[in-house]
Amino acid sequence: MKILVTGASGMLAADVIPELLKEGHSVVQTDIRKHSKDINILDISSYDETIKNIKDTQPEYVFHFAAETDVDLCEKNPQYAHKVNVLGTENIVLACREVGAGLLYVSTANVFNGEKSEPYVESDEAGSINVYGRSKYQGELIVKKHLCRYFIIRAGWMVGGWELDKKFVYKIIQQLKQGKKNIKAVFDKAGSLTFTKDFAVNFMDVINTQHYGLYHMANKGVCSRYDIAVKIVEFMDLKNKVKVFPVESKEFPLPAPRPRSEMLSNHNLELLGLNNMPFWESSLKEYIKINKDK
Numbered sequence: 001m002k003i004l005v006t007g008a009s010g011m012l013a014a015d016v017i018p019e020l021l022k023e024g025h026s027v028v029q030t031d032i033r034k035h036s037k038d039i040n041i042l043d044i045s046s047y048d049e050t051i052k053n054i055k056d057t058q059p060e061y062v063f064h065f066a067a068e069t070d071v072d073l074c075e076k077n078p079q080y081a082h083k084v085n086v087l088g089t090e091n092i093v094l095a096c097r098e099v100g101a102g103l104l105y106v107s108t109a110n111v112f113n114g115e116k117s118e119p120y121v122e123s124d125e126a127g128s129i130n131v132y133g134r135s136k137y138q139g140e141l142i143v144k145k146h147l148c149r150y151f152i153i154r155a156g157w158m159v160g161g162w163e164l165d166k167k168f169v170y171k172i173i174q175q176l177k178q179g180k181k182n183i184k185a186v187f188d189k190a191g192s193l194t195f196t197k198d199f200a201v202n203f204m205d206v207i208n209t210q211h212y213g214l215y216h217m218a219n220k221g222v223c224s225r226y227d228i229a230v231k232i233v234e235f236m237d238l239k240n241k242v243k244v245f246p247v248e249s250k251e252f253p254l255p256a257p258r259p260r261s262e263m264l265s266n267h268n269l270e271l272l273g274l275n276n277m278p279f280w281e282s283s284l285k286e287y288i289k290i291n292k293d294k
């Protein structure tokens with residue numbers, strides 16, 4: 001299958017693209033920045049550029065990963081978040097409609113307000129408390145409005161790419177590598193993890209069903225960032241040298257409010273018999289084992 005990928009220089013694409021190439025797909029890689037020679041420059045916020053690129057490529061599918069993913073930057077600059085995450089997605093959707101391509105849009109647990117005590121299922125009502133979540137949800141609505149052949153897959157806290165990861169897991173690993181002996185991590189917010197490697201290995205099974213629609217795809221089990229930090233220390237064999245302290249989120253004030261819960265249940269994958277995502281602890285252990293000596 002011929003697939004055009006947006007956001008090909010990003011963290012998720014770094015694991016998805018090798019998997020697609022391994023399966024024999026023809027992959028056209030695009031991004032706003034050229035992370036490698038295989039990337040074609042495409043700014044999805046330009047309508048003309050997007051339509052031309054997709055018309056020239058004539059892909060069967062577009063895997064749309066490009067987004068402004070910095071939650072705090074989105075909060076500080078909502079117009080920019082709208083330009084990339086909403087208008088950029090609209091451009092992709094219109095281009096897909098023009099050439100008859102299917103679309104995979106990756107969304108987030110941030111679309112929910114976080115007040116539910118159980119993990120969120122696909123039928124739960126959205127209601128994000130930050131700009132990033134609202135922009136990603138608006139993207140979902142545009143996809144649903146204009147296309148029939150689409151998959152929207154919501155991921156949890158994403159982990160992957162090692163040094164490409166700008167988020168919590170790599171930040172803690174860096175602190176440990178720098179010899180920090182006391183680590184503080186937030187215990188009062190819960191979430192589900194999505195390892196990009198597990199996503200990459202499992203998502204094509206869903207696409208191949210042609211059961212279009214909305215799916216959650218998170219690793220099994222839920223945790224706080226404190227739970228994750230404890231496990232990182234254990235898997236890096238530093239249990240006797242490093243202490244992890246649970247702290248409240250107010251100790252780390254951030255520009256964007258974070259929902260109390262970003263826990264996801266892969267209910268629709270269960271219904272298809274395709275909930276093959278591993279438990280988060282085993283994926284974290286494997287991730288650290290493979291990368292820790294880099």
Ligand SMILES: NC(=O)c1ccc[n+]([C@@H]2O[C@H](COP(=O)([O-])OP(=O)(O)OC[C@H]3O[C@@H](n4cnc5c(N)ncnc54)[C@H](OP(=O)(O)O)[C@@H]3O)[C@@H](O)[C@H]2O)c1
Pocket residue numbers: 006007008009010011012013030031032033042043044045064065066067068069070084088106107108109136154155156157158159167
């Ligand atoms: N990371 C998470 O925790 C998480 C969780 C759930 C869902 N998601 C979703 O999953 C998808 C992939 O996330 P990721 O973590 O791989 O993100 P990422 O590492 O930030 O990659 C996104 C890529 O898109 C590029 N980009 C930004 N603006 C663009 C534009 N106007 N045109 C073309 N490309 C542009 C980025 O370039 P720059 O780096 O130069 O901006 C980056 O290379 C996103 O749609 C995201 O919303 C992410």
